[in-house]
Amino acid sequence: MLKKLLTPLLASLFVLTALPSIAAPVSKAISYEIGDQKFEGRLVYDNASKKLRPGLLMAPNWMGPTDAAFKQAQQLAGKDYVIFVADMYGTAVRPKNGDEAGAASKLVYGDGAMMRARIEKALDVLKAQAGKAPVDLKRIGAIGFCFGGANVLELARDGSDIAGVVTFHGALSKAAGVDAKPIKARILVLHGADDPFVPADQVAAFEQEMRDAKVDWELVKFGNTVHSFTDPDSHMVGKADYNPVAAKRAFRLMNDFFAELFAKKS
Numbered sequence: 001m002l003k004k005l006l007t008p009l010l011a012s013l014f015v016l017t018a019l020p021s022i023a024a025p026v027s028k029a030i031s032y033e034i035g036d037q038k039f040e041g042r043l044v045y046d047n048a049s050k051k052l053r054p055g056l057l058m059a060p061n062w063m064g065p066t067d068a069a070f071k072q073a074q075q076l077a078g079k080d081y082v083i084f085v086a087d088m089y090g091t092a093v094r095p096k097n098g099d100e101a102g103a104a105s106k107l108v109y110g111d112g113a114m115m116r117a118r119i120e121k122a123l124d125v126l127k128a129q130a131g132k133a134p135v136d137l138k139r140i141g142a143i144g145f146c147f148g149g150a151n152v153l154e155l156a157r158d159g160s161d162i163a164g165v166v167t168f169h170g171a172l173s174k175a176a177g178v179d180a181k182p183i184k185a186r187i188l189v190l191h192g193a194d195d196p197f198v199p200a201d202q203v204a205a206f207e208q209e210m211r212d213a214k215v216d217w218e219l220v221k222f223g224n225t226v227h228s229f230t231d232p233d234s235h236m237v238g239k240a241d242y243n244p245v246a247a248k249r250a251f252r253l254m255n256d257f258f259a260e261l262f263a264k265k266s
Contacts (some may be wrong), residue, residue, distance in 0.1 A: 060144075088151055146169070168250055
């Protein structure tokens with residue numbers, strides 16, 4: 001009788017142990033400081049495997065480190081990346097609407113040294129997670145959306161030693177009051193061809209900057225696409241509008257970009 005009862009139980013245990021690891025999403029707030037100012041970003045990754053994977057610093061759009069940004073980071077991380085979502089404003093500034101976001105981002109845009117200090121610190125925080133999270137310090141990159149795209153471009157312009165930078169519908173002009181250093185990172189710009197907030201003259205100036213600096217760069221324009229094309233919450237028709245087709249293509253290009261870069265370092 002005991003043998004009959006144990007047999008199905010043991011069989012069930014065997015099946016459970018044979019199953020692959022179940023996804024275990026991690027979303028962890030991380031506090032840090034720059035001078036006497038407090039910041040809080042978020043680390044996201046899948047903990048089903050302990051295998052080391054590339055680390056990506058993510059600079060969110062002008063709304064800052066929001067639940068929407070964390071959700072997006074979780075989706076992008078999947079089982080492929082460890083992502084740290086940067087806080088570019090400090091914990092005292094959490095925009096509630098576009099007007100507040102515009103004012104907050106304008107302050108950072110207007111001070112290139114501040115922008116670089118904040119994005120560099122966020123990169124340091126990501127790197128400091130090695131040993132605590134499965135991030136591979138040999139494979140580090142950065143991505144940014146809109147305002148965040150400008151942030152990660154300044155990370156590259158500051159000469160940071162990272163493999164690559166990807167911007168999604170980001171501003172391309174140089175930050176104020178700082179000089180460009182030799183760019184080490186490869187750069188991929190994903191841009192809406194009809195983006196009214198990043199006009200053709202700004203795109204042309206960026207292209208010339210990249211040529212002059214002899215950077216390994218790419219700029220992809222998506223036709224019939226405006227600003228914020230990866231943001232499902234953006235619906236300003238003709239100005240800043242979600243485009244699921246362009247978004248899907250852009251994320252595929254991002255993954256291909258990093259796969260090529262990190263294959264050389266694994």
